Amino acid sequence: MTETTELQSGLFSAADVLRSKMDANEYKNYLLGTVFYKYLSDSMLYYAAELEGKEKASLEEAQKIYEDNATDSDLIDELKDTFGYVIQPESTYTNILKSVDDHSFQLNQLGDAFTKLESFGAEFEGLFDDYDLYSKRLGNNAQKQADTIAGVLSAIGKLELVKTAGDSLGDAYEYLIGQFASESGKKAGEFYTPQKVSELLSRLTLVGKNYKDGMTVYDPAMGSGSLLLNFKKYSDAADRITYFGQEINTSTFNLARMNMILHHVDIASQHLRNGDTLDEDWPAEEVTNFDSVVMNPPYSLKWSAADGFKEDPRFSAYGVLPPKSKADYAFLLHGYYHLKYSGAMAIVLPHGVLFRGAAEGKIRQKMLESGAIDAVIGLPANLFYNTSIPTAIVVLKKDKQDRNVMFIDASKNFEKAKTQNILREKDVQRILDTYEKREDVDKFAHLATFDEIQENEFNLNIPRYVDTFEPEPEIDLKQVAYDLRQTSQEIKENEHSLVSMLKDLTSDDDNIMDGLNDVIKDLEDAD
Known part of the structure; x- marks a missing residue:
């Protein structure tokens, strides 16, 4: 399975968390918004680890490296210059996912993370406006809403979104949009x-x-x-x-x-x-x-x-x-x-x-x-x-x-x-x-x-200007006549078989037998 296909499969299966709660035109906002935030967060974490000489660090390792160096102004300036944003250690997708895993996740964690990211300039402003964390479609109380969002975060959290070949993530995202459209x-x-x-x-x-x-x-x-x-x-x-x-x-x-x-x-x-x-x-x-x-x-x-x-x-x-x-x-x-x-x-x-x-x-x-x-x-x-x-x-x-x-x-x-x-x-x-x-x-x-x-x-x-007319094939009238005779013969044979089967039927009810005999007589008269 190619990298793009694996991503497509993983992203689309993550939608199962929401399919029973709302239609695709609504749940696409949650799924696509989650993918986007994870991509931004993971991109920044991997780069922070690279700047500290850890090019092969996992996300969990990159998170620890970032937490240990979050007060380094040179690091923060480099991240902001490169990405146009900085996500604080407590607001990274990786850190929020930890709270999902230990069952302490609260909706305001993700809401605050979105708000902070959107404050970094016009290019991020309003990006998560349609990500309604408190929609009744997610659940009829805050805990059920948090549980639903936690399910989405967990499903997407399993996917590698940054270290992919070429535009495989973008292509998978396009695929996801197409599936939502369908x-x-x-x-x-x-x-x-x-x-x-x-x-x-x-x-x-x-x-x-x-x-x-x-x-x-x-x-x-x-x-x-x-x-x-x-x-x-x-x-x-x-x-x-x-x-x-x-x-x-x-x-x-x-x-x-x-x-x-x-x-x-x-x-x-x-x-x-x-x-x-x-x-x-x-x-x-x-x-x-x-x-x-x-x-x-x-x-x-x-x-x-x-x-x-x-x-x-x-x-x-x-x-x-x-x-x-x-x-x-x-x-x-x-x-x-x-x-x-x-x-x-x-x-x-x-x-x-x-x-x-x-x-x-x-x-x-x-x-x-x-x-x-x-x-x-x-x-x-x-x-x-x-x-x-x-x-x-x-x-x-x-x-x-x-x-x-x-x-x-x-x-x-x-x-x-x-x-x-x-x-x-x-x-x-x-x-x-x-x-x-x-x-x-x-x-x-x-x-x-x-x-x-x-x-x-x-x-x-x-x-x-373009003639696409296709003439109808000529009709062989001799063949039509032959086919009609064959069909008529098959009908007669089927009627004879039906009469034989009907004559084998019996009933103690005189009305039923009278009706059955009438049907048999009609079929035999028509022969």
Whole structure:
């Protein structure tokens, strides 16, 4: 079993402590928050031991070393400079776990530890707001609540979170988020994009690009941050990426912050904001500075569409605003506005953006006339936890030399798993290869010229460009007649057998026998 798989298994089994008490959308806050605090605590303890020349110390040994040197101002300064925080000896996860083991644990120990950590600056502020230590879901009194939390601390306490290979902890954390999303169902839409869809979006913006000298990436509706973190895996500038992300839901925003740290992203490389992407443009200082923009925004969300937005530089060039009832194009235009001239953007939206008229039709036409839309990729239905509708990826660029659009119909390429459809690696790779080659593939892809699109009145509905029709096989009427005769014969034989069995039945009740004889007579008359 690989290290990542072991971690995944251990983290997910720890959820058993909470599963019977609340649904996944609630207990994820406890489990993920506990993992995060243990990681921060263990990282600091191991480093403190290393500074004292004990590189191979266990956590228990590191705790003792730290306790013995906690008054050393040079050590404390070094820890603060390295991590941006210092956890006091009595507040480390290891020390709190001791109180769990000797049955002296009190909720205020963990609450005080969280409060002290959050005081170290804006990057830690509010991270544990959703970790409600006194929730009645944990138990109907303080002791039962403490016992439940102690169970979580004990389960997570068995796992090694720091001395893992590469991003194995971050990958396990992503797996855990995915499992919570699967259990949460529709509630998961606000924080989770299935990993293969997330991977596809990020990789589409990297096709044909070279960012060895570094790059900037932006997700204006970042959820748990998975789209942004994929660049760390697939970009050739993994250690030179600056991440920008905005999220309106505070709980989900905190989840993304934790996710970034657990994937070893330096605080200095993170620019994350809790805010409304549409109502207030952000970042204001770097309006066109992103090499890659990726997004899976909430679909057909209502927004204000106030007249003042007509002067907003994100929307002013199009003459109209996206309708109040559907903010899909508002998100698209926001992301496109912030895209660097040489960059690429990929966004997932409902199919309606491809063909709806009125204001959306005018925006779409203007974007097509300027060559902004590079590709339209149809995805399978039922990929997401919050909706079963089929969706499409729109890829956009600012430096295209033509106005052609690559259409890919990948709606039939998936694997069915339980109640969801999932993209496989081969499905993702086929889409990427086809997008890069920009060549027609029978019943799968078509490179449409601007003239074709214009003839279709700027309607981008995929079936207009990719013909996936499969003719029904011809029916052999002779075979049908033969099959009918065979079926009729089998029915007669079965009826004869049934009559024979019924004649063997007897009863002392005259009514029953009369009824039985009527059934036998009906079957024999029908023969």
